[in-house]
Structure formats: C-alpha cells, structure tokens
Amino acid sequence: MNPEHAPSYWAETAGSEPTGVQTLAGDRRVDVAVIGGGYTGLAAAYRLAGTHGLDTTVLEANRIGWGASGRNGGFALITMGKVALDERIRRWGLDAARRSIALGVEAVEAVRDFITREHIACDAQPDGSFLVAHRAHLAAQLQERARLYRETIGYAGVEYLDRARLERDGVLRGSEAHGALRTRDAFGLHPMKYVRGLAAAAMRRGATLCERSPVVRWRRQGGDHLLVTPTGTVRARRVVMATNGYTPEGLHPFFRGRVLPATSNIIVTRPLTDAEWREVGMLTTQVYSDTRHLLFYWRRLPDDRLLFGGRAGVLNTPRGLRMRRRRLEAALATKWPGLRGVGSEYFWHGRVCLSWDLNPHVSTVDGDPSVAYAMAYLGSGVAMATYCGGLVADLVAGKDVPRDTPLTAAGLTRYPLAALRPTYLAGAYAVYTVKDRWL
Numbered sequence: 001m002n003p004e005h006a007p008s009y010w011a012e013t014a015g016s017e018p019t020g021v022q023t024l025a026g027d028r029r030v031d032v033a034v035i036g037g038g039y040t041g042l043a044a045a046y047r048l049a050g051t052h053g054l055d056t057t058v059l060e061a062n063r064i065g066w067g068a069s070g071r072n073g074g075f076a077l078i079t080m081g082k083v084a085l086d087e088r089i090r091r092w093g094l095d096a097a098r099r100s101i102a103l104g105v106e107a108v109e110a111v112r113d114f115i116t117r118e119h120i121a122c123d124a125q126p127d128g129s130f131l132v133a134h135r136a137h138l139a140a141q142l143q144e145r146a147r148l149y150r151e152t153i154g155y156a157g158v159e160y161l162d163r164a165r166l167e168r169d170g171v172l173r174g175s176e177a178h179g180a181l182r183t184r185d186a187f188g189l190h191p192m193k194y195v196r197g198l199a200a201a202a203m204r205r206g207a208t209l210c211e212r213s214p215v216v217r218w219r220r221q222g223g224d225h226l227l228v229t230p231t232g233t234v235r236a237r238r239v240v241m242a243t244n245g246y247t248p249e250g251l252h253p254f255f256r257g258r259v260l261p262a263t264s265n266i267i268v269t270r271p272l273t274d275a276e277w278r279e280v281g282m283l284t285t286q287v288y289s290d291t292r293h294l295l296f297y298w299r300r301l302p303d304d305r306l307l308f309g310g311r312a313g314v315l316n317t318p319r320g321l322r323m324r325r326r327r328l329e330a331a332l333a334t335k336w337p338g339l340r341g342v343g344s345e346y347f348w349h350g351r352v353c354l355s356w357d358l359n360p361h362v363s364t365v366d367g368d369p370s371v372a373y374a375m376a377y378l379g380s381g382v383a384m385a386t387y388c389g390g391l392v393a394d395l396v397a398g399k400d401v402p403r404d405t406p407l408t409a410a411g412l413t414r415y416p417l418a419a420l421r422p423t424y425l426a427g428a429y430a431v432y433t434v435k436d437r438w439l
C-alpha cells in the first residue's frame with residue numbers, strides 16, 4: 001500500500017501536516033500503545049494521556065489520517081451501526097434502543113466539543129442531515145420512522161419534510177427527491193483537517209504520535225506486549241487496536257475473521273454554477289444520503305463543488321475503479337439530469353468496516369483485558385469513532401464503561417466461514433442492487 005495519502009480533494013485542501021509527529025526510532029517502553037492513527041486511535045490517545053495521565057504512543061503504519069479518517073465524506077452523524085431502529089427496539093428492548101440514539105447524539109456532541117475546545121479549524125458546516133426517499137413509496141416509511149423517533153424513542157431531533165417542502169425550502173429537487181427525514185444533530189466537516197486537529201490536540205495532551213511505523217509483529221514478553229515495527233519496538237503494558245477497515249488479519253489471533261472491510265467511493269465535481277445548484281435545488285450545505293440499501297451520499301462543499309459517494313466493489317482493480325467512478329458520475333446525472341457531463345475532478349476510495357452483527361464494538365479481546373479495541377463503524381465513524389476512542393481509552397485505563405447497548409455489552413464475533421467474507425459481500429451487493437433498482 002502507498003503510505004502517502006490517497007489523492008483526494010481533502011488531502012489537496014487540508015493544508016500542512018501536523019508538526020511533532022515522529023517515526024518510531026529505537027526501542028521504548030510505554031503504558032499504552034495505540035495501533036492506528038485515525039479518529040479512534042487519536043481520540044483514545046487524547047483521553048489516555050490527557051485524562052488518565054498514561055504514557056501513550058500511537059503507531060500509525062502510514063501518515064496520520066491515512067485511513068478512512070482522512071478520506072471520508074465528512075458527515076458527522078448520530079448513526080450507530082446498521083441495525084434499523086425498529087429492529088433495535090424488537091431485539092434489544094426500548095431502553096437500549098433509546099440509549100443507542102442518545103449515544104449517537106453524544107457522539108456528534110463529542111466532535112463539536114473537540115472542535116470548540118481544541119480550536120480545530122475544520123470547516124464545520126451548519127447542522128442537519130437529510131435522509132431522502134429516492135422512490136415515492138419510501139416517503140411513507142420515512143414518515144413512520146419520524147414517528148418512531150419522536151413518539152416511541154422520545155427523540156425530537158427529527159422531522160419529516162414532504163416533496164413540496166424540499167423544493168420550497170431549497171433543500172433538494174429532482175426525480176429522486178420524494179420526501180426526507182431531517183435529523184438536527186449532524187453536520188459536515190473537512191475530515192482531514194479534523195483528524196489533523198485531533199492529532200495536534202492529542203500531542204498537546206502529552207501523547208506521542210508515530211507515523212510510517214507499521215506494527216508488523218506482536219508478541220507477549222512477560223506481562224507486556226512487544227510491538228515490532230521496521231524502525232523500532234514498543235513495549236507496552238496495554239494495547240488499543242484502532243485499525244477499523246484496515247485491521248490486519250494476522251497481527252493478533254483475536255482479530256482473525258472478525259471484521260469485513262468494504263470499499264466506499266467518492267467523486268468531487270468542479271465548482272457548480274448557480275444555475276446548476278438551482279437544478280439540484282440544494283441551497284444548503286447540510287449533508288444528504290438516500291434510502292438505497294447501497295446508499296448514495298452527497299453534500300455541497302464550501303467552494304460549491306458537489307461531493308458524491310457510494311459503496312460498491314469487491315476488488316479494487318484499475319478497471320473496477322474506473323467503472324465505479326463512471327457509475328457515480330452516472331448516478332449523479334440520473335438524480336439531476338442537468339449535471340450530465342459535469343463529470344468529476346477527484347475520485348478516491350477507502351475502507352469501511354463491517355461486523356457480523358452490524359454493530360460497532362468497544363471491548364477487550366477474549367481472556368486478555370490488556371488488549372482493547374474499538375472498531376466496525378459500518379461506514380458511519382466520524383462521530384462514532386471519535387466517541388468510541390474515548391470509551392476504549394476508559395476501558396483500557398480500567399474505568400467503568402456502561403454496558404447498556406451492544407456497543408459495549410458485546411464484543412466482535414467471528415464471521416462464520418470467515419474465508420468466505422468476500423463472497424458474502426459480493427452476494428449482499430447483488431441482492432441490494434436488485435432491491436434498490438426494482439423494489
């Protein structure tokens with residue numbers, strides 16, 4: 001893998017790398033080693049060093065923010081995994097379902113807090129996200145979902161907007177805009193600026209950050225963990241695994257077969273003209289996704305470009321990537337025919353992380369409380385990874401963490417027949433493509 005950043009719009013517009021990041025040189029001993037320098041690892045390091053006073057070193061294989069954290073859509077959302085709200089109520093009970101929504105709101109608040117407290121200039125945009133019914137019959141489902149949130153869960157931060165209102169209020173137009181669920185607690189940001197801001201904040205709190213420092217071997221040495229990189233070793237009493245969609249299968253036996261990386265792809269257009277934005281009908285910079293199973297997500301960037309993304313693809317061959325770029329450009333033109341031919345100036349992809357039970361998890365590995373992990377955000381990790389970084393820090397520091405939802409009450413389970421994970425993914429994509437097109 002190329003250790004430099006993906007050639008994204010974000011990498012090009014983020015400004016300079018944070019100062020003070022090192023590459024591991026020689027051998028050192030620490031209280032806690034964190035593997036992975038994205039939102040999870042950096043938020044964990046911030047709390048481990050800053051709140052718990054532990055000597056903490058982050059080891060990042062590539063550049064800080066190289067993973068999904070530096071290349072995502074930048075939507076800070078209350079989403080916790082992929083289990084639908086009615087399913088949560090049915091399977092987990094009302095209290096845990098309510099808590100999962102409250103926790104999502106806390107996660108978005110955690111991002112806001114970081115931005116304010118640590119003065120992170122990351123182009124935060126106005127509040128709100130829209131989930132848009134891309135077919136007429138799905139509008140009724142969104143209305144029902146709004147009712148569930150408000151009346152059953154007691155969360156008043158959502159409202160349903162019908163098609164006429166979407167158009168009238170400058171929210172959205174087009175043949176795939178049949179109504180939308182607006183969630184108040186959400187906003188867009190510049191993901192690379194945000195991750196660099198977290199990195200700088202973690203260093204100010206006393207954490208050491210090492211990039212270009214991949215952990216290539218991990219073994220126990222007495223009661224400690226010895227993490228080996230090509231340029232040095234870290235001996236740690238405790239370890240936090242914060243590698244999400246880039247989790248290596250062979251580094252620690254617990255993680256074998258427990259997560260499934262999937263690819264998400266993004267294009268960014270040239271700045272659109274006022275006339276083009278009128279065609280899209282989006283006079284707001286709130287963030288959007290649609291009701292597809294393989295959903296599309298989009299937002300208007302501060303310089304009037306349109307960012308448009310979607311999940312697809314099992315193999316990232318050059319041909320596969322070219323097809324995905326064309327597919328995103330075509331989807332854009334289907335939603336708003338006036339944008340046909342606009343094309344894209346940027347295209348990149350990255351890995352999101354799925355789990356068997358469709359929940360993120362913060363826990364310790366079986367039989368060893370000295371190794372903790374936080375991962376599997378199922379494509380919604382800007383807020384959740386920030387939040388879970390703090391939680392996993394508390395866990396590894398020996399603090400009480402509430403076990404009130406599957407996030408913390410359960411751990412990652414191994415996929416049955418784990419070697420078939422790419423086949424599961426291909427199968428799921430085929431089924432979802434059919435459902436999205438015809439049902």
Ligand SMILES: Cc1cc2nc3c(=O)[nH]c(=O)nc-3n(C[C@H](O)[C@H](O)[C@H](O)COP(=O)(O)OP(=O)(O)OC[C@H]3O[C@@H](n4cnc5c(N)ncnc54)[C@H](O)[C@@H]3O)c2cc1C
Binds near residue numbers: 077377
């Ligand atoms: C294209 C795309 C769009 C997305 N859009 C959104 C969005 O709009 N909103 C949202 O909420 N979420 C979104 N996500 C998901 C979100 O970006 C992730 O959930 C989140 O960034 C995960 O953060 P993380 O720190 O856990 O993992 P990552 O940021 O992926 O970091 C993991 C790091 O671990 C490092 N690593 C792996 N192995 C080793 C090793 N052996 N030694 C050292 N380091 C190692 C990797 O180099 C990597 O940098 C998107 C993801 C993608 C890919």
